[in-house]
Amino acid sequence: MNTNGDNSSQITPVIQVSDLKVRYGDKSALNGISFDVHKNEILGIIGPAQSGKTTLLKVINRTLELTSGTTVEGSVKLDGVDISTINDVYGLRRRIGMVLPLPVGLPLSIYDNVAFAPRTGGIRAKSELDEIVERCLQQAALWDEVKDRLDTLGTKLSGGQQQRLTIARALSHQPEILCLDEFSIAVDPVTTMRIEDVLDTLRSEMTILLVTNLVQQAKRLANRTAFILNGDLIEIDTTEVIFSDNPTNQATYDYVNGNFG
Amino acid sequence: MQSIALLTLGAVFIPVWNVLTKTHLSDVQTSSIARVSDPLPNLLSDLYLFLSISFLAILLGVTCAFYLEEWLPQTNWIRRLVESQVALFSGIPSLLYGLLVVTICLPYTGAFKAIEASLSVENLDVTPLSATAFQGDTTLFYAAGLTFVLLVMPRAIKATQEALRSVPMPIRESAYALGASQWQVLMKHVVPLAIPRVLAGGCRAMSCALAAAALFIGIYIWGHTTQSGQMSSSFALFLGGALLLSILSSFLAERYPSVSM
Ligand SMILES: Nc1ncnc2c1ncn2[C@@H]1O[C@H](COP(=O)(O)OP(=O)(O)OP(=O)(O)O)[C@@H](O)[C@H]1O
Ligand SMILES: [Mg+2]
Numbered sequence: 001m002n003t004n005g006d007n008s009s010q011i012t013p014v015i016q017v018s019d020l021k022v023r024y025g026d027k028s029a030l031n032g033i034s035f036d037v038h039k040n041e042i043l044g045i046i047g048p049a050q051s052g053k054t055t056l057l058k059v060i061n062r063t064l065e066l067t068s069g070t071t072v073e074g075s076v077k078l079d080g081v082d083i084s085t086i087n088d089v090y091g092l093r094r095r096i097g098m099v100l101p102l103p104v105g106l107p108l109s110i111y112d113n114v115a116f117a118p119r120t121g122g123i124r125a126k127s128e129l130d131e132i133v134e135r136c137l138q139q140a141a142l143w144d145e146v147k148d149r150l151d152t153l154g155t156k157l158s159g160g161q162q163q164r165l166t167i168a169r170a171l172s173h174q175p176e177i178l179c180l181d182e183f184s185i186a187v188d189p190v191t192t193m194r195i196e197d198v199l200d201t202l203r204s205e206m207t208i209l210l211v212t213n214l215v216q217q218a219k220r221l222a223n224r225t226a227f228i229l230n231g232d233l234i235e236i237d238t239t240e241v242i243f244s245d246n247p248t249n250q251a252t253y254d255y256v257n258g259n260f261g
Numbered sequence: 262m263q264s265i266a267l268l269t270l271g272a273v274f275i276p277v278w279n280v281l282t283k284t285h286l287s288d289v290q291t292s293s294i295a296r297v298s299d300p301l302p303n304l305l306s307d308l309y310l311f312l313s314i315s316f317l318a319i320l321l322g323v324t325c326a327f328y329l330e331e332w333l334p335q336t337n338w339i340r341r342l343v344e345s346q347v348a349l350f351s352g353i354p355s356l357l358y359g360l361l362v363v364t365i366c367l368p369y370t371g372a373f374k375a376i377e378a379s380l381s382v383e384n385l386d387v388t389p390l391s392a393t394a395f396q397g398d399t400t401l402f403y404a405a406g407l408t409f410v411l412l413v414m415p416r417a418i419k420a421t422q423e424a425l426r427s428v429p430m431p432i433r434e435s436a437y438a439l440g441a442s443q444w445q446v447l448m449k450h451v452v453p454l455a456i457p458r459v460l461a462g463g464c465r466a467m468s469c470a471l472a473a474a475a476l477f478i479g480i481y482i483w484g485h486t487t488q489s490g491q492m493s494s495s496f497a498l499f500l501g502g503a504l505l506l507s508i509l510s511s512f513l514a515e516r517y518p519s520v521s522m
Contacts, residue, residue, distance in 0.1 A: 063434050066433070066434065066437060068334055068335060090440040090441070090442060091440065093438055093439070093440040094440035096438075098438035098439075100434065100438070101431075104429075104431045104432055104434075104435040107432070107449075107450055107453045107454050108449065108450075108453075116436075116439055116441070116449065117439040117440055117441075120439065120440055120441050120445055166435065169439065170439075172439075173439065173440060
């Protein structure tokens with residue numbers, strides 16, 4: 001059921017998920033999944049609606065704790081350390097960049113949105129913040145469009161710009177891991193391609209978990225792809241294998257080729 | 262849980278009832294008839310005091326609501342207790358509170374007695390009432406104050422809780438994902454979005470208090486110009502009936518939520 005693509009010894013797992021079970025009340029959202037995320041890869045995570053993709057990301061940055069009535073079993077290790085044993089949860093969250101699908105509120109100015117996390121992390125110097133804001137907006141391919149109006153509210157931007165702002169925000173605390181959850185939902189195809197280019201560049205600097213509703217996006221970007229269905233990890237393998245004519249699991253083939261359900 | 266609300270209402274109601282029945286039976290023979298001057302100025306200062314109390318009660322209510330909504334889990338017994346009381350009290354129409362205030366204050370204004378006085382002007386004694394119209398009956402004073410508090414506070418709490426709940430979860434989650442503490446999320450992301458609705462709720466609660474005070478003054482003036490001596494008993498009957506019915510309705514609404522929807 002779980003075939004890790006390339007297991008040669010030089011690959012370092014950044015995240016190790018083992019037998020992860022998540023329940024909302026009585027309802028199971030993840031039924032015991034295990035996989036590794038390799039350093040500097042883009043791991044595509046695909047699967048139909050309600051299969052548990054968002055839940056998985058929330059476990060990794062420990063924002064699932066904000067929802068009452070959830071139970072988590074199994075373990076998630078970040079650089080070999082079980083994240084549930086980390087006391088500084090805010091610090092942990094800053095090690096992981098999280099890009100949520102729109103609409104997320106951006107009730108601050110463009111500048112303050114990007115500077116928010118560095119400020120909570122203790123950076124106060126204006127020059128340093130300026131630098132971070134510019135770097136992140138550059139990285140998110142948004143700088144040129146907003147550099148003259150950094151004080152306008154984030155909510156005043158277009159959907160595609162807002163989504164890139166959430167990416168800039170997620171990069172502002174220099175995360176080791178970047179998680180993106182269906183970022184292309186509210187974004188036009190042109191902007192989607194621009195963001196994909198951004199991710200392609202970021203790959204050299206960080207590890208990326210890309211949850212996507214567009215299987216072709218995973219095919220374009222991901223080094224490896226995981227297919228999750230109803231809380232089960234059906235298959236994880238190199239993207240070539242997942243999108244080939246003979247993945248290990250028939251359900252994977254059906255989903256990837258759009259003849260599902 | 263509802264019984265607590267009923268007891269509180271009872272506590273307000275008993276002194277009111279006492280006054281009403283006493284007024285009815287003996288207001289003609291009371292020796293204090295002689296003291297009738299125009300007590301409205303004194304009562305006005307009491308009303309201003311009650312309005313200030315209402316304002317403070319609203320501030321307290323808003324603070325309480327923040328605490329309940331943001332810090333106590335949904336299952337916490339204090340939160341459940343307060344919420345059930347709030348549901349009950351805010352279900353009572355504000356007009357009824359106004360009438361309750363009137364009932365508490367009116368007998369002591371000499372409004373009924375003014376009728377007597379107008380018939381025998383030569384008896385009119387100009388000895389002013391002491392600084393507060395309630396002097397000599399502190400229970401009644403507290404009952405009137407409590408009525409104002411019970412009018413505005415549940416409304417302020419309810420409006421604030423709804424305002425906080427109206428802030429979408431993704432906004433909180435994305436802020437937490439940036440490593441913000443609960444306080445930072447609240448101050449930078451939740452409050453800016455919730456504050457207009459909180460203010461609106463506060464204004465609405467305050468307007469209820471003002472309306473109750475205005476209603477009182479209106480009825481006071483009316484009491485000075487009418488000749489109906491039988492007013493107080495039917496007034497008590499209507500007010501009591503109205504209160505009872507509205508309590509019954511919020512009782513039913515809470516017991517059988519689907520019915521009220
Ligand atoms: N806050 C919640 N309370 C209760 N159940 C929840 C909650 N969030 C998610 N679930 C349930 O957990 C399961 C997995 O949901 P999740 O959001 O992780 O799926 P997803 O793969 O991200 O779906 P989508 O593609 O629609 O975003 C679903 O059955 C969902 O109903
Ligand atoms: Mg999702």
